[in-house]
Amino acid sequence: MTAINLTHAETRRQLRRARLGEFTKFARRFAGNPLGMIGLAILGVLLASAVFAPLLATHDPYLPDLVHRLSPPSFENWLGTDELGRDIFSRILYGARLTLLIVGLVVATSAPIGLIIGAVAGTSGGWVDAVFMRITDVFLAVPKLLLALAFVAALGPGIVNAALAITLTAWPPYARLARAEALIVRDSDYVNAVRLAGGSEFRIVLRHIMPMCLSSVIVRMTLDMAGIILTAAGLGFIGLGAQPPLPEWGAMISTGRKFIFDQWWVATMPGLAIFIVSLGFNLLGDAMRDLLDPHLRRRA
Amino acid sequence: MPAVLINRVLGITGRILTLLLTVGITLIGLVALTFCIGRVVPIDPVLSVVGQKASEEVYQRVFLEMGLDKPLWQQFVVYAGKLVRGDFGISFVTNRPVLSDLAGFFPATLELATLGLLAGTLIGVPAGVAAAYWHDKWPDYVIRFVGLIGYSVPIFWLGLVGLFVFYSRLDWVAGPGQIDVFYQGIVKPVTGSLLIDSLLSGEWEVFGNALSHIVLPAALLGYYSLAYISRMTRSMMLDQLSREYVLTARLKGATEYRAVMLHALRNAAIPLVTVIALSYGGLLEGSVLVETVFAWPGIGNYIASSLFRADINAVLGGTVLVGAVFILLNMVSDVVYQMLDPRSNLRRR
Numbered sequence A: 001m002t003a004i005n006l007t008h009a010e011t012r013r014q015l016r017r018a019r020l021g022e023f024t025k026f027a028r029r030f031a032g033n034p035l036g037m038i039g040l041a042i043l044g045v046l047l048a049s050a051v052f053a054p055l056l057a058t059h060d061p062y063l064p065d066l067v068h069r070l071s072p073p074s075f076e077n078w079l080g081t082d083e084l085g086r087d088i089f090s091r092i093l094y095g096a097r098l099t100l101l102i103v104g105l106v107v108a109t110s111a112p113i114g115l116i117i118g119a120v121a122g123t124s125g126g127w128v129d130a131v132f133m134r135i136t137d138v139f140l141a142v143p144k145l146l147l148a149l150a151f152v153a154a155l156g157p158g159i160v161n162a163a164l165a166i167t168l169t170a171w172p173p174y175a176r177l178a179r180a181e182a183l184i185v186r187d188s189d190y191v192n193a194v195r196l197a198g199g200s201e202f203r204i205v206l207r208h209i210m211p212m213c214l215s216s217v218i219v220r221m222t223l224d225m226a227g228i229i230l231t232a233a234g235l236g237f238i239g240l241g242a243q244p245p246l247p248e249w250g251a252m253i254s255t256g257r258k259f260i261f262d263q264w265w266v267a268t269m270p271g272l273a274i275f276i277v278s279l280g281f282n283l284l285g286d287a288m289r290d291l292l293d294p295h296l297r298r299r300a
Numbered sequence B: 001m002p003a004v005l006i007n008r009v010l011g012i013t014g015r016i017l018t019l020l021l022t023v024g025i026t027l028i029g030l031v032a033l034t035f036c037i038g039r040v041v042p043i044d045p046v047l048s049v050v051g052q053k054a055s056e057e058v059y060q061r062v063f064l065e066m067g068l069d070k071p072l073w074q075q076f077v078v079y080a081g082k083l084v085r086g087d088f089g090i091s092f093v094t095n096r097p098v099l100s101d102l103a104g105f106f107p108a109t110l111e112l113a114t115l116g117l118l119a120g121t122l123i124g125v126p127a128g129v130a131a132a133y134w135h136d137k138w139p140d141y142v143i144r145f146v147g148l149i150g151y152s153v154p155i156f157w158l159g160l161v162g163l164f165v166f167y168s169r170l171d172w173v174a175g176p177g178q179i180d181v182f183y184q185g186i187v188k189p190v191t192g193s194l195l196i197d198s199l200l201s202g203e204w205e206v207f208g209n210a211l212s213h214i215v216l217p218a219a220l221l222g223y224y225s226l227a228y229i230s231r232m233t234r235s236m237m238l239d240q241l242s243r244e245y246v247l248t249a250r251l252k253g254a255t256e257y258r259a260v261m262l263h264a265l266r267n268a269a270i271p272l273v274t275v276i277a278l279s280y281g282g283l284l285e286g287s288v289l290v291e292t293v294f295a296w297p298g299i300g301n302y303i304a305s306s307l308f309r310a311d312i313n314a315v316l317g318g319t320v321l322v323g324a325v326f327i328l329l330n331m332v333s334d335v336v337y338q339m340l341d342p343r344s345n346l347r348r349r
Helices: A002-031 A034-051 A088-124 A126-141 A144-155 A159-185 A189-196 A201-238 A249-259 A265-292 A294-299 B002-040 B045-050 B056-065 B072-084 B098-133 B138-152 B155-169 B194-200 B204-241 B244-251 B256-294 B299-308 B312-340
Strands: none
Touching: A002 A034, A002 A265, A034 A088, A034 A265, A088 A126, A088 A159, A088 A201, A088 A249, A088 A265, A126 A159, A126 B002, A126 B312, A144 A159, A144 A201, A144 B002, A144 B256, A144 B299, A144 B312, A159 A201, A189 A201, A201 A249, A201 A265, A201 B138, A201 B155, A201 B256, A249 A265, A249 B155, A265 B138, A265 B155, B002 B072, B002 B312, B098 B138, B098 B194, B098 B204, B098 B256, B098 B299, B098 B312, B138 B204, B155 B204, B155 B256, B194 B204, B204 B256, B244 B256, B256 B299, B256 B312, B299 B312
């Protein structure tokens, strides 16, 4: 009994060591990709400004200061002030939290949903597959932003509802991806071996098929984050995302829109923030795809 | 010989039937989706018709008239049947049928998206080919960089910045809107596209003014689609250029132009059809934001402004219309793909 446990512990240790080795190899290859490192740095800055916003902010992001309303970028207000005299720099810092919140909510919900649906559909085949894929097709066939708009119209504006609406439009690509991967591996020898050993279908999907789909899903997730940020900002811009006085970047652009010809900084600065962050996610995603995508790796 | 012919005809009709069935199911799914969204809306559909002050009696009558007492699936069938007959309901805001509203706003969107797609394709495809040909050299980097920015920039923000720079500061283009008030109503609408209509009637001044209004939003949409089209063209061309038939062509003494443009591009062009069709659909969607920024009297603007007045009929009608166009575009690209690709005749999947 102890002998068996010992060997188990040993294999587990070996497994862990192998995984660590994989990870360091991956990290080293990633470090050799300058664009990916720039993306990572941008996201590091985003994360830092979200976490340390109270420390980094020079002003209170919500406190109006009507004397200094719409003042241009200066030493006192680095990026200028908005129509209520609030410091734009500080608001952008706090807005980073909202951006991360939306992206986090959407990714944390849509990827698992898509992964499960795709893996189950691909593994079971038959009518389950047909039904799930038809539903996926319907969602894929409708323009995303429009669907999100309609959902928010139904649910009511707000940051969580915006995230929910984006989630409802974001899961189908993951389902497609996971299904494709599941189709490839479901009849492979190792899965059949598990089946022969008496593993239940549930176990097969959960432990042996979903992990195989993970790397493509992760790549897709990173690439999607930029799109999620842009969609969320678009919803905020139209006025259906975060509501005032929340410093959501899209909503900030929307209020700055009235002053674009005379006080250009009000709308321009938050837009730059959106642009830089989504550029960062795109750079990171491209790098991840080059390194992680099993199809590309196989070809190389 | 006739047997082969009959087989082919049967094969083609079979494929068309399958395609139509898929499209039909997807369309039904779309309608079901909007129906569900319509049911989730916290607004009481009866109240929005009769108003707050209606008596209980009136309320009950309208409730029954609207069929809200029937089971959900029956309501859905009624809803779908109305859509098929072109009854999208009445817009609460304009008090006109949603369908005629949509018909009025659609041409402006189509005009904008088409110009955008033209620009995006005419620049994007050559750019993608160049990037693939000079793979990992400076043209590749430049084109990829430009594309990457197009992917990352919020399009509505770029529109605002464009208005600030080119309209407010440089005064190169006209401002928001489709045409100056001064020129409004001069041209009689024939096709619905202001540019074509003014050309047809020979009103050059109107044409110039409309052109100056459309340049900026169309360029934005063009850039938006260019990013996608050039990226896809590049990856397809990279794939084709590494194939052996290109090498063979080069070995046999074909000029570089011939090997790239005639051999490789021809093969890459087939999947490109799908890409371009998809980005057309993407432009219809992207126009929601662009039209809001430029006060463009199109469908995107209509949907966005209906959203605020909780005009759910208008919103859902617009969604169904754009979604249906999207699905049909997909179908058309599928058909064109099959006609162009000789392999898909042999075996599907």
